[in-house]
Amino acid sequence: MVFSCIALLVSSCGDTGTGPGDEPGPYPEYMRDFVVDISDYADAVDPGFIVVPQNGQELLTTDLEPTGALVSYYAEAIDGQGREDLFFGYAADDQQTPEGETGWILQFLELAESNGVEAMVIDYCWTQWKVDSSYAWNEAEGFVSFAADHRDLDDIPGYPAEPWQANTDDVTTLGDAQNFLYLINDQCFASVDDFISALDATGYDMFVIDLFCCGEQLTSAHVQQLKTKPGGGSRLVLCYMSIGEAEDYRWYWQPEWESNPPSWLGPENPDWPGNYLVKYWYPDWQAIIFGSADSYLDRILAAGFDGVYLDKVDSYEEYI
Structure with missing residues (x-):
């Protein structure tokens, strides 16, 4: 396993820049290494554990360009690549994403x-023809997708009546x-039992x-209950982190x-109050994410999730 704290000392390739705090560094590489360390750690505990970064798809290549060379060690460490707004939602929810942006992401x-x-793929739309188009266009590309009718991701959409x-x-x-x-987001649910029952159906x-719902951490029993579809087939349960x-x-x-913020804690996200940029390459932040029984990833593993869905992987963009 190659830990990110070691990579900080030996890394010399990748884009460099000066970000908040005026700390130069190869920020894309720091994020790649962080994701790989998470994957290696999880796989050692639970072989086959799924890792999916959301956005930041440019990390797949050495120069962050679609024609660049594949970063093979990164691609081998992840099982999926999540992406928001491919066809709908990039500029505004329920609006088609500009063709140039769609082409770049594709x-x-x-x-x-x-x-x-x-x-x-997660598209943000609710007009029925746009929902239908999102699913059809993603399927044509060979992508599994979800058309979310709220960017807060707080409900089970009423349309379509059954999953695509x-x-x-x-x-x-x-x-x-x-x-x-x-x-x-659990705001539409009265209790954990209400949440589990609604999804299970x-x-x-x-x-x-x-990992949490209505102020409670989900248990392995909760997660296990969700792993079987009503028709009897098994399904996957990934945890957001x-x-x-x-x-x-x-x-x-x-x-x-x-x-009195720690040295790795940055400014608040103006679009999402309560969320703060971090210097994700700092060992103290990474220790919160994985490596001990009380860390985020270890809690997810203990609860029996099939994998982890990593958000804000694209935060490296704030530093370059």
């Missing part, structure tokens, strides 16, 4: 697929999944959910950080 997702990394390409097949790999539900092949921002509603947050 080049990376096609590169991922050609190297055994499954593309997972609903089936009763066993789903044991990302490549098996024909649809998924991305729901990480759906026919989705895969869930991406949070932000690695590029700290969240002030998580158990690890310390109240004194607001007045």
